[in-house]
Amino acid sequence: MTEPRKRTGLASLASAGEDEDFSVIDAIGGPRGVIESMLPGVVFVVLFVITSNLELTVGVSAVLAVLQVIVRLIQRQSAVGAASGLLAVGICLIWAWQSHEARNYYMFGFLTNAFYIVLLSISLIVRVPALGLAVEFIRTLPTEHLRAWLDDWMQDKPLKRAYTIITALWIGVFSLRLLVQVPLYLTDQVGWLGTARLLMGIPFWALMIWISYLIIATPMHHHKALHAAAEEQPGEQEPQRPNA
Numbered sequence: 001m002t003e004p005r006k007r008t009g010l011a012s013l014a015s016a017g018e019d020e021d022f023s024v025i026d027a028i029g030g031p032r033g034v035i036e037s038m039l040p041g042v043v044f045v046v047l048f049v050i051t052s053n054l055e056l057t058v059g060v061s062a063v064l065a066v067l068q069v070i071v072r073l074i075q076r077q078s079a080v081g082a083a084s085g086l087l088a089v090g091i092c093l094i095w096a097w098q099s100h101e102a103r104n105y106y107m108f109g110f111l112t113n114a115f116y117i118v119l120l121s122i123s124l125i126v127r128v129p130a131l132g133l134a135v136e137f138i139r140t141l142p143t144e145h146l147r148a149w150l151d152d153w154m155q156d157k158p159l160k161r162a163y164t165i166i167t168a169l170w171i172g173v174f175s176l177r178l179l180v181q182v183p184l185y186l187t188d189q190v191g192w193l194g195t196a197r198l199l200m201g202i203p204f205w206a207l208m209i210w211i212s213y214l215i216i217a218t219p220m221h222h223h224k225a226l227h228a229a230a231e232e233q234p235g236e237q238e239p240q241r242p243n244a
Helices: 009-015 030-051 054-074 079-099 102-125 130-140 146-154 157-186 190-199 202-232
Strands: none
Touching: 009 130, 009 202, 030 054, 030 079, 030 102, 030 190, 030 202, 054 079, 079 102, 102 130, 102 157, 102 190, 130 146, 130 157, 146 157, 157 190, 157 202, 190 202
16 A cells, blocks of 8 residues: 655645644655755855856756756656756756856745745735645645635634734745845855855745644644534534634
8 A cells, every 4th residue: 555645845734733743854855855955056056166167057956956857757756846846946047047147046036935925915914824725725625615614714713813823924934034145145145145045945944834833733633623523413513613
């Protein structure tokens, strides 16, 4: 029997509140996932700092990215995940190569961070926390009765509050990345910029996944318990949701 594929990233938070142990390492893709995520950035910044040759740096980084995808496909891993990773690295490399500036390898990251800041901020303004939408969509995948699905977790005040908190925290993370890295970009300090990007990448991601789990685990557990009680007693009124 094939072992079920472990969820990574925000999808791992969909299991919060269950009896199974939560693993930050699994949530960020395991040791191999960490290495594969960080390796292109490490190779790019180290090779450029050593050689100052942008064409060589871009070429080696591109070959490495393609090899990673080929290995994934040979091992019959997710083609979507492999392709998305190659696309992201490819955009960064092409941007740096076309502009003839190594620092522009990091421009795509700035844009994605800014996009997430705007998107998450809008979700808080309209009082529908985006991370709540993402986690609940993964957890219960509404195929019909979208309004009932939305009301189900939005009316659970402790759960909605937890989703609001972690959405605000992730806005803080994306903002901090820009606050630290953009000045390094503007002063063309590629070595320090690459180092900051690496340190504020997977390590920050792992920390925020863990903090997010701690915040939502208890309210999600209570939310699931309410549903379990309602399913066991279908003839009775659904238990009242907690308001505090």
